[in-house]
Amino acid sequence: MDSFKLIHQDKNTKARIGKLTTCYGQIDTPCFMPVGTQGTVKTLSPDELKEIGAQIILCNAYHLFLRAGKDVIKKLGGIHNFISWNRPILTDSGGYQIFSLALLRKVNDEGVEFQSHIDGMKHFLTPENIIEIQLDLGADIIMPLDECVHYPCSKDHAQVAMKRTIDWARRSKAALAENREPIIENRQLLFGIIQGATYEDLRKDCAKELVEMDFSGYAIGGVSVGEPKNLRYNIVNLVTDLLPLDKPRYLMGVGLPEDIITAVELGVDMFDCVVPTRYGRNGTAFTSGGKIIVRNSPYIDDSRPLDKNCSCYTCRNFSRAYLRHLFNSEEILGLRLVSLHNVHFFLELMEKIKEAIRLDRFSEFKKEFLSTYNNQ
Amino acid sequence: MDSFKLIHQDKNTKARIGKLTTCYGQIDTPCFMPVGTQGTVKTLSPDELKEIGAQIILCNAYHLFLRAGKDVIKKLGGIHNFISWNRPILTDSGGYQIFSLALLRKVNDEGVEFQSHIDGMKHFLTPENIIEIQLDLGADIIMPLDECVHYPCSKDHAQVAMKRTIDWARRSKAALAENREPIIENRQLLFGIIQGATYEDLRKDCAKELVEMDFSGYAIGGVSVGEPKNLRYNIVNLVTDLLPLDKPRYLMGVGLPEDIITAVELGVDMFDCVVPTRYGRNGTAFTSGGKIIVRNSPYIDDSRPLDKNCSCYTCRNFSRAYLRHLFNSEEILGLRLVSLHNVHFFLELMEKIKEAIRLDRFSEFKKEFLSTYNNQ
Numbered sequence: 001m002d003s004f005k006l007i008h009q010d011k012n013t014k015a016r017i018g019k020l021t022t023c024y025g026q027i028d029t030p031c032f033m034p035v036g037t038q039g040t041v042k043t044l045s046p047d048e049l050k051e052i053g054a055q056i057i058l059c060n061a062y063h064l065f066l067r068a069g070k071d072v073i074k075k076l077g078g079i080h081n082f083i084s085w086n087r088p089i090l091t092d093s094g095g096y097q098i099f100s101l102a103l104l105r106k107v108n109d110e111g112v113e114f115q116s117h118i119d120g121m122k123h124f125l126t127p128e129n130i131i132e133i134q135l136d137l138g139a140d141i142i143m144p145l146d147e148c149v150h151y152p153c154s155k156d157h158a159q160v161a162m163k164r165t166i167d168w169a170r171r172s173k174a175a176l177a178e179n180r181e182p183i184i185e186n187r188q189l190l191f192g193i194i195q196g197a198t199y200e201d202l203r204k205d206c207a208k209e210l211v212e213m214d215f216s217g218y219a220i221g222g223v224s225v226g227e228p229k230n231l232r233y234n235i236v237n238l239v240t241d242l243l244p245l246d247k248p249r250y251l252m253g254v255g256l257p258e259d260i261i262t263a264v265e266l267g268v269d270m271f272d273c274v275v276p277t278r279y280g281r282n283g284t285a286f287t288s289g290g291k292i293i294v295r296n297s298p299y300i301d302d303s304r305p306l307d308k309n310c311s312c313y314t315c316r317n318f319s320r321a322y323l324r325h326l327f328n329s330e331e332i333l334g335l336r337l338v339s340l341h342n343v344h345f346f347l348e349l350m351e352k353i354k355e356a357i358r359l360d361r362f363s364e365f366k367k368e369f370l371s372t373y374n375n376q
Numbered sequence: 377m378d379s380f381k382l383i384h385q386d387k388n389t390k391a392r393i394g395k396l397t398t399c400y401g402q403i404d405t406p407c408f409m410p411v412g413t414q415g416t417v418k419t420l421s422p423d424e425l426k427e428i429g430a431q432i433i434l435c436n437a438y439h440l441f442l443r444a445g446k447d448v449i450k451k452l453g454g455i456h457n458f459i460s461w462n463r464p465i466l467t468d469s470g471g472y473q474i475f476s477l478a479l480l481r482k483v484n485d486e487g488v489e490f491q492s493h494i495d496g497m498k499h500f501l502t503p504e505n506i507i508e509i510q511l512d513l514g515a516d517i518i519m520p521l522d523e524c525v526h527y528p529c530s531k532d533h534a535q536v537a538m539k540r541t542i543d544w545a546r547r548s549k550a551a552l553a554e555n556r557e558p559i560i561e562n563r564q565l566l567f568g569i570i571q572g573a574t575y576e577d578l579r580k581d582c583a584k585e586l587v588e589m590d591f592s593g594y595a596i597g598g599v600s601v602g603e604p605k606n607l608r609y610n611i612v613n614l615v616t617d618l619l620p621l622d623k624p625r626y627l628m629g630v631g632l633p634e635d636i637i638t639a640v641e642l643g644v645d646m647f648d649c650v651v652p653t654r655y656g657r658n659g660t661a662f663t664s665g666g667k668i669i670v671r672n673s674p675y676i677d678d679s680r681p682l683d684k685n686c687s688c689y690t691c692r693n694f695s696r697a698y699l700r701h702l703f704n705s706e707e708i709l710g711l712r713l714v715s716l717h718n719v720h721f722f723l724e725l726m727e728k729i730k731e732a733i734r735l736d737r738f739s740e741f742k743k744e745f746l747s748t749y750n751n752q
Contacts, residue, residue: 040702040709046693068701072677076697084693301448317422317460321452325444326416332708333416 003189003216004248011360014240014267015353020217020248022088022140023187024080025055029248029269030353032260032346033058033090035277038067039083042277043332043339046085052312052344053351055087058272061134061142062094062101066116066123070136078138090272091139093130095146095193096221096253107147109164127168131175135188143219144172146193151227158197162206165195165221169210189216191250194239197222198231207242217248220268224253233262240267257286257349257373261366264353276346280339283327287345290373294323294338312344313337379565379592380624387736390616390643391729396593396624398464398516399563400456401431405624405645406729408636408722409434409466411653414443415459418653419708419715422461428688428720429727431463434648437510437518438470438477442492442499446512454514466648467515469506471522471569472597472629483523485540503544507551511564519595520548522569527603534573538582541571541597545586565592567626570615573598574607583618593624596644600629609638616643633662633725633749637742640729652722656715659703663721666749670699670714688720689713 009016020027034041034049037060041049049057059079064070068082076082079089098105098114105114111126125133127145134142145168147161169192176190192210196202210218220239223232236251243249250270251263260271276286285292287307292299294306305315306323314323314337326334349369356365385392396403410417410425413436417425425433435455440446444458452458455465474481474490481490487502501509503521510518521544523537545568552566568586572578586594596615599608612627619625626646627639636647652662661668663683668675670682681691682699690699690713702710725745732741 038701038705038707039698040705040707043708043712045689045709045712047689067705068676068697072697072701075677076679076695082695082698082701084698300444301451303452313421313423319452319458321444321448322415322458322460325414325448325458329414329416329443331414331416332419332711333421335708336419336421336712 002246004246006245008358010357010362013265013362015264015357015362016267016269017354017357018248018269020269022189024086024088024140027055027088028354030260030264030350030357031055031270032350033270033272034343034346035272035274036083037274038063039079041343042281043336044277044343046083048313048340049085049343050087052340053347054343056090056140057085057087058090058092059083059137059139060094060097061091061130061137061139062097064091064137065094065133066118070133074136074138080138088140090141091134091137091143092252092272093134093143093145095130095143096148098125099148107164109167112145127171128175131172131190132179135176135179139188141189141191141217142176143191144169144193146195146221148195148222148225149197150225151198153197155197155199155202158195158199158202162195162197162202165193166206166209169193169215170213173213173215191215191217191219193219193221193252195222196235198227198235200235200238203235203239204242207239211242211244215247217250217270218243219250219252221252223251224255229259233266236263236268237266243267257346258370260346260349261353261369264357265362265366273346276342277339280342281335283323283334283338285323285338285345286342288372289375292320294320294334295327296324299324306338306341307345310341310345310348312341314341314344378622380622382621384734386733386738389641389738391640391733391738392643392645393730393733394624394645396645398565400462400464400516403431403464404730406636406640406726406733407431407646408726409646409648410719410722411648411650412459413650414439415455417719418657419712420653420719422459424689424716425461425719426463428716429723430719432466432516433461433463434466434468435459435513435515436470436473437467437506437513437515438473440467440513441470441509442494446509450512450514456514464516466517467510467513467519468628468648469510469519469521471506471519472524474501475524483540485543488521503547504551507548507566508555511552511555515564517565517567517593518552519567520545520569522571522597524571524598524601525573526601527574529573531573531575531578534571534575534578538571538573538578541569542582542585545569545591546589549589549591567591567593567595569595569597569628571598572611574603574611576611576614579611579615580618583615587618587620591623593626593646594619595626595628597628599627600631605635609642612639612644613642619643633722634746636722636725637729637745640733641738641742649722652718653715656718657711659699659710659714661699661714661721662718664748665751668696670696670710671703672700675700682714682717683721686717686721686724688717690717690720
């Protein structure tokens, strides 16, 4: 059974709608995956995420491996049971975290040695380990270990990392085939991750090799690492042209509303980003009219909701003045309410995107959305 | 119209059930009021509080006067609108906070001078100001300014504070009568606060004088300030004997489950305490089998809910292992889930208390509850 079904492509752009099927349910694409790094989308409950329409969330295998530990989570019935989320979950391998968060890493072709950012404990992980960890966690979509380089990066270094990523992808696929119960063939969908920094030929080579290996989906990694946006979207545009139409494309760690819209236009189907919850905890709200910093003094007695066009719990019940008060008083409810609003905003944006693609008017939608959004 | 109706008194103790009526709804007593000092019951949303059956919450006039400010809250339509809570609210005058939290206070018969604990700004407040503030906030039950002394306290000092409290109560009543729209006579219920430290004769004098003034209810203040529990309950027992049967009695700032049960037995109807949310944020859960510190290592892979007899969202969905993980990972959802469970536990305790009184078996209930609760 194919896990992904392309439903419609916009007449004038590469934007597309599709449906991704996993054991824990279906995901309408383009989709936004709220990030629950440590097994919780920060400040929000699973019930709240369901109520605002999240179909899938992302957790991080590196973080969960270090704490609470894969054996604990396996004993508790897997990640879905552990965190009480009975919809799809994608686990990121944690390659990015190992290369950015962990200490004293040594990388060789075999795998990665690093010290935990929590307790300094030394670990050595191979692509095979990373697959086993994600199988133990029991996520629906899993990612192979990859080597993610920062921007700027020399071509030599980018090429070594890209070739290693391809080799690790091959080993990951083999490890999955070996470990997987054949009876549930699509229990875990493994995606390939395309690296190659901002070098077009490296990205092309990587995409071609991974497509030949035939993954359930393709991720574009190594973005949002400091590169200029024009270089990023040049790569995205180039890569999506090389990917099969009948597989989902996931742009890792992106991004702001305007970034998501740009990438959808270039044919991307899946997104994740910490922005809605991180900004929410800092008191910055996304609205159809742009961003609002709720702590700012003009809101001191502002009786309006964050966004008059928004139907979320926060906007139905609370004024900007009250949210400002909560942030000034360092009350946790403030972090909750703005995070909830922001994740709702991102999920609703995806609904509007899908509707625009369905009606073959994605370009018009983009223009309309950005003109209101940027008109602060 | 009488705001309080005594429904039934237990055959063998002074425990009683009643109904208190306010403009924003009815409260079944004995009741527990979750504390929302700054206009939010810490970590919880109004919807969650309603779902677990909170009929009334407590806010603090001193805190709200300093921040967000009474003018802001008045402009936003009053405290109920501001915090989006359409059930009864009691505002504490903040006397206790002025005497414990504020800086550089000077007290004289006229009022209190203090510096804000937030920005050091100097304020002078009289009993009349405090009533006006609470009328502007628009709470359903309001408290007069009182002078609260700590334990131990000399009799001379306790007597001065008690006499001042009586004088301020008289002025508060006059201020309310002057300010109140006569058309809504019971819009705000003003309670008298009985002081007198641990001195029986002072407490008696204070109670008698306040009862003569005829308040809508009577609070026992100056408890939970460091005094031994036997002295506290001696005073409570003595005071409730002097109070009219047809007025609610409120024991301020008390307490732990065992404290509430003891005070109900002595004829107290209303309670407030920060314990369920404060303990919740520290990761200590109240259960029918006693307290649980969720961070403790035995819970590392414990798949059981906090309390197998509990029906709250936390216990329906999450294991002790997951809660431990959330606390170890410093995730806000952990603070929320244990706070929610704890407030639910206190509210359910009040339901059980009312049922036991209804059936004239309060003493048996007390014995049963404490035997399970203390059998850790």
